[in-house]
Amino acid sequence: MARQLDIPLTGIAAALDALRPWTERAAERARTLGRPVLAAVRVPLDPADDLLAAALACPPGVPRWYLHQPAAGRTWLGLGAVAAVRPGPACALGGLADAWQAWRPLVETDVPEALHWVGGAAFDTGPRLDPWRGWPSAEMWLPRVMFTRDGDEAACTVAVQAVPGQSAAEVWAAAADGWQRWSGVPPERAEDPGARLSAASLARSDGDRRPGTAFEDARDRWMRLVAETASAIRAGRFDKVVLAREEVVPLGRPADIAAALRALGRRYPESGVFALWRGDQCFLGATPERLARVGTGSVEVDCLAGTAPRGRTPAEDARLADWLLHSGKNLHEHSVVREWLRARLAPLCTHLEIPAEPGLKRLANVQHLHTPLAGRLRAGQNILTVADALMPTPALAGSPQKEAMAYIRDREGFDRGWYGGAIGWAGMDGSGEFMVAIRCALVGSVSAHLYAGAGIMGDSDPAAEWEETVLKLRPMKQALGLEVGDDGGES
Ligand SMILES: C=C(O[C@H]1C=CC=C(C(=O)O)[C@@H]1O)C(=O)O
DSSP, X not given: XXXXXXXXXXXXXXXXXXXXXXXXXXXXXXXXXXXXXXXXXXXXXXXXXXXXXXXXHSOTTSOEEEEEEGGGTEEEEEESOSEEEXXXXXXXXXXXXXXXXXXXXXXEOSOGXXXXXXXXXXXXXXXOOTTSTTOOSEEEEEOSEEEXXXXXXXXXXXXXXXXXXXXXXXXXXXXXXXXXXXXXXXXXXXXXXXXXXXXXXXXXXXXXXXXXXXXXHHHHHHHHHHHHHHHHHHTTSOSEEEEEEEEEEEOSSOOOHHHHHHHHHHHOTTSEEEEEEETTEEEEEEEOOEEEEEOSSEEEEEEEEEEEEOOSSHHHHHHHHHHHHHOHHHHHHHHHHHHHHHHHHGGGEEEEEOOSSXXXXXXXXXXXXXXXXXXXXXXXXXXXXXXXXXXXXXXXXXXXXXXXXXXXXXXXXXXXXXXXXXXXXXXXXXXXEEXXXXXXXXXXXXXXXXXEEEEEOTTOOHHHHHHHHHHHHHHHXXXXXXXXXXXXXXX
């Protein structure tokens, strides 16, 4: 049954009306310059609008990018793409910076600050293997419609591209037509309140812990790799390597992505809940780690490495926190990341502040050692150049970076794809934010691929590292209804 979006179309109609004079200017400039020119406007929206419903009502072919940061009161949703920058196969985010900035003078708008490009990048530059085939190593695009809700303020930015030879009326009609087609189509998947998977419907999961099962084999293999890696570190080959694992869970029925994202937002308010739809796949997660946030001349970066479980009682929780804050292995693991970030940021900054001791970042499932880094950026830097310089940090790759990445590719046995990469946005003025894509899953129509890793040091205990990945996988499992929560609920 066809369904209208839950976004009131009056907001969109107002945006399309406001767009008319800008499409005239853009069409005229495109004709004069002989190259495409963008037009964009922004109108206010009702903050009560359900942005997730809008994302899910879009047809599968429409690129969709979603970021929800509950603690900051922010929910952003980008639908469609009017312009995209996508590098060659072996290129990372930094390779997009010039092409992206080249659009800056080619926009007709009175709200240049409202043009937020969205996208992200993979952990490495490929080659992409299943289930990531078809995903680029990095891509940024300007959404056709961008909804932003920041606290009590909500707005909608509509953009369109005028190509040389198009009349203003044709450009405007393209914008209006695009929206009409999305707003009257059936949702990609019927939202069935009973669609959440019950733990019992799992064909294969972490829950099947009997000896001799695929789970046991996977655990033994991974723990052997951890032991080998720890011994390579002791032999001086690396300072640190972050090993990840992939858990593939067949889905008996389509996953309820909206329910998963809502559950993650409720349970992990300090995290960035993200989703990126491509074809019939959705890459989603709730990450506690900010790669970089760039404002006007400022940069903020999270150093997050070193992990302990949460306690079942306040006393146990405090004991675990105290243990973490004094654990030699975790402090060393953390300092490798902090010093690497210091070395990478120093040439980009005129001033850098880094606390001497880490604090704690506490989530519902785990607690981490955390050091916030803050700096003043040198001229000429922007969010893409900064994110590129920092990717991937030793919290995801290891140190030395190149050698650790080659080892990971060779030994892990799967393509990380965008796990360990970055998801974020970039304003045309160079500001923006990227989150590290962890605590996540790539959900397709028949299976979900879940990812989690742990920093391996010379004194790592393979069983403890395995348990750490079990804890890190839990948020996604519970959100997707693949594992029942401690409180008996799914989230
Ligand atoms: C690699 C992951 O976490 C990283 C981020 C924070 C703490 C980490 C750790 O303590 O090992 C990891 O470096 C993951 O969640 O998949």
